[in-house]
Amino acid sequence: MYIKKLFFTLSILAIATFANAQVRxxxxxxxxxLNSASNILLGNTSKGIRLGAYAEIDYNQPLSSDTYExxxxxxxxxxxxxxxxxxxxxxxxxxIEFEHVSEVYVEQAFINYKIREGLNLRAGLMLVPMGxxxxxxxxxxxNGVERPNLEGQIVPTTWREMGVGFSGNxxxxxxxxxxxAFNGFNGYSDGAGNFRGKDAFRKGRQKGAESYMTSPNLSTxxxxxxxxxxxxxxxxxxxxxxxxxxxxxxKDDPEGNMNADSSRVDIAMLGFDARYQNQGFTxxxxxxxxxxxxxxxxxxxxxxDLGSNLFGYYLEAGYDVLRLFxxxxxxxxxxxxxxxxxxxxxxxxxxxxxxxxxxxxDITIGAGYLIAPGAVLKADYQLFKNAAVGESNKKQLNFxxxxxx
Numbered sequence: 001m002y003i004k005k006l007f008f009t010l011s012i013l014a015i016a017t018f019a020n021a022q023v024r025x026x027x028x029x030x031x032x033x034l035n036s037a038s039n040i041l042l043g044n045t046s047k048g049i050r051l052g053a054y055a056e057i058d059y060n061q062p063l064s065s066d067t068y069e070x071x072x073x074x075x076x077x078x079x080x081x082x083x084x085x086x087x088x089x090x091x092x093x094x095x096i097e098f099e100h101v102s103e104v105y106v107e108q109a110f111i112n113y114k115i116r117e118g119l120n121l122r123a124g125l126m127l128v129p130m131g132x133x134x135x136x137x138x139x140x141x142x143n144g145v146e147r148p149n150l151e152g153q154i155v156p157t158t159w160r161e162m163g164v165g166f167s168g169n170x171x172x173x174x175x176x177x178x179x180x181a182f183n184g185f186n187g188y189s190d191g192a193g194n195f196r197g198k199d200a201f202r203k204g205r206q207k208g209a210e211s212y213m214t215s216p217n218l219s220t221x222x223x224x225x226x227x228x229x230x231x232x233x234x235x236x237x238x239x240x241x242x243x244x245x246x247x248x249x250x251k252d253d254p255e256g257n258m259n260a261d262s263s264r265v266d267i268a269m270l271g272f273d274a275r276y277q278n279q280g281f282t283x284x285x286x287x288x289x290x291x292x293x294x295x296x297x298x299x300x301x302x303x304x305d306l307g308s309n310l311f312g313y314y315l316e317a318g319y320d321v322l323r324l325f326x327x328x329x330x331x332x333x334x335x336x337x338x339x340x341x342x343x344x345x346x347x348x349x350x351x352x353x354x355x356x357x358x359x360x361x362d363i364t365i366g367a368g369y370l371i372a373p374g375a376v377l378k379a380d381y382q383l384f385k386n387a388a389v390g391e392s393n394k395k396q397l398n399f400x401x402x403x404x405x
Contacts, residue, residue, distance in 0.1 A: 035136050037093045040083040041112055041120075047088075052081035054138045054404040058145055063395040075101050076400075089114040097158075106208055107158060118168040122180070125208040128159045129178045129221035130235045131286050132273045139402025140370065143282075143318055143336040145378045146398060149362050150312040150342040154288050155271070156202040162211050163219070174226030184217040187241030188263035193302025195241070195265060197358055200290070200310055200344050204241060214246045215239065217267070229278045235271040240264050262301035266293030280320035282334070287313035289346075296350030307358070308349040312342025332370040339363055359387040366398070376402045 034042070040050050055078045061071035078098045085091045095107040110124030127135050133142060133151040137158065151157045165180030185204035187195050194204040206212075217239025225231045245260040273286035290310040299306055318336030322329065343359040366380020378400040385393045 035138055035141070037081075037083070037095075037108065040085055040091055040093060047085045050081070050083045050085070052083075052405055054079050054081075054140075055402070056139045056145075057401045059399045060145075061397045063397060079107060107160060109208070112167075118170055120167045121164075122167055123164040125160055125162055126180065126182075128161055128182065128219050128237065129180075129233075130159065130219070130237055130269065130271050131155045131157075131288060132233075132275065132284060133157050134159050138404040139378075139400070140374060140376050140404045143316060143334060143368055143378075144338065144364055144366060144380050144398075145400035146382075148314050148316075148338065148340055149360070150286070150288070150314050150340050153199045153202070153344055153360075154290065154310045154312050154342055155269075156199070156205055159205060160208060161206065161217075161219075162208050162213075163216075165219075174224055176223040176225065177221070179218075179220040181216040182219050182239075183211045183213040183242070184215070184239050185241045185267070186212070186244075187265050187298070188243040188245060188302065190244070193263065193298065193304045193306075195298070195302075195304060195306040197305035197307055197345055197355055200306065201241075201267075206242075212242060212244065212247075214242055230274070230276045232274045233272070235269075235273070237267065237269040240266055259301070261294070262297040265295060265298050265306065267291075268293075280323035280332075281317075282319070282336075283315075283317045285313065285315040287311075295348070296352070299350065299352055305345075305348075305352055305355065307343075307345040307347060307354075309347035310342075310344050311346040312340065314338060314340030314342075330373060333367060334370065335367045337363075337365045355388075357386045357388040357391060361385045374403055374405045378402060 056076040057074070058076045059071060059073050062069040076099070080096045083091060083093045091112045093112065094109040097105045097107045099105065106125060108125055108127060110122050110126045113121045115121055129135055131151050133147050134155055134157045136142070137147060147157060161182035161184070163180045163182035165178065167178040169176045183206060185201050186206050187193065187204050195201055196203065217237065219237045221233055221235040223231060223233040241264050243260055243263040245263050249256050249260055267290060269288065269290040271286060271288040275284040276282065292306060292308050292310070295306050295308045298304070316336060316338035318334045320332045320334050322331060322333045340362045341360070345354045345358040348354050363383045364380050366378065369377045371377060380398050382396045382398065383393060384396070
């Protein structure tokens with residue numbers, strides 16, 4: 001009975017909240033892309049509670065002329081958003097994510113305090129501002145059933161960390177900035193290294209679950225939005241990975257400190273991204289590189305194969321073909337093509353040999369039918385290649401449903 005009452009109460013709150021709400025992808029004043037959090041942070045909603053959600057339901061069918069392949073149907077993710085605006089200066093943002101039905105995570109949980117114009121204090125579990133998809137990944141905001149693989153293998157989307165920092169806008173210069181101190185990746189725990197050559201830092205995400213830190217990492221991003229329809233960003237992430245070998249380690253233990261140092265990696269990641277929209281035409285792209293120090297010692301200590309340099313980029317273009325028919329409908333039919341290259345063994349250190357299978361090229365061609373501002377039907381075809389000798393190309397057909405409100 002209590003659960004039913006709670007559900008009923010939340011339903012009434014949701015109806016009241018959404019009665020006059022409208023999903024928008026770009027803020028008309030600052031020319032900035034929007035996501036669930038920015039709607040409340042920019043004051044696009046009334047004071048009080050705001051509820052929302054986004055979801056992705058996918059069907060992935062590998063294609064092969066030689067073997068039978070089983071397709072995968074998946075409720076990939078369902079993310080519930082809850083924000084609260086205490087006043088014009090104080091807001092709380094949270095998201096709870098259900099992945100593959102059985103996994104539950106907190107994706108965001110932070111407070112925002114507007115100290116003055118152009119200066120906000122933020123603290124809690126936040127998305128790391130690197131690239132495009134990590135901050136803006138609601139399914140109606142990007143093309144393709146699946147997110148770009150570059151923003152999964154090098155930028156380990158969805159990448160969130162515990163931290164504190166500042167953000168703000170300088171409208172007269174058309175600039176937005178973010179700068180945070182974060183907890184960093186968990187590079188070594190329970191006697192094993194978490195970084196590997198295939199997907200670099202992905203297994204080292206702490207996700208706000210009893211995260212620990214021996215030294216903070218710096219994350220920063222600056223966006224420029226002064227040209228109508230264009231947004232460009234430069235991101236940086238710098239610091240060391242964390243290791244549980246430092247827990248309780250005596251500072252005057254030379255051998256212990258040497259071993260503990262071998263379980264950490266220095267990380268210097270830089271990214272550039274750009275998005276452009278004009279009438280029915282859209283284009284986006286990003287490039288990212290990560291210089292990883294101490295990888296020879298790390299790989300020797302852990303037996304893993306982390307690369308000393310990661311590099312990748314992608315380019316994408318699309319067009320809303322319904323504009324050719326000059327209809328007044330708010331529906332869109334966006335056809336697109338995306339090309340991406342990413343190498344998590346761009347360089348290696350010590351005796352480690354490059355694994356050419358980690359030098360990958362993906363091509364995606366597809367369409368998204370936006371049947372309403374917050375609902376999209378997607379379909380695409382993907383070709384996966386790598387540079388390893390004798391490796392055959394892989395192909396896949398994808399269909400998906402995406403919603404955001």
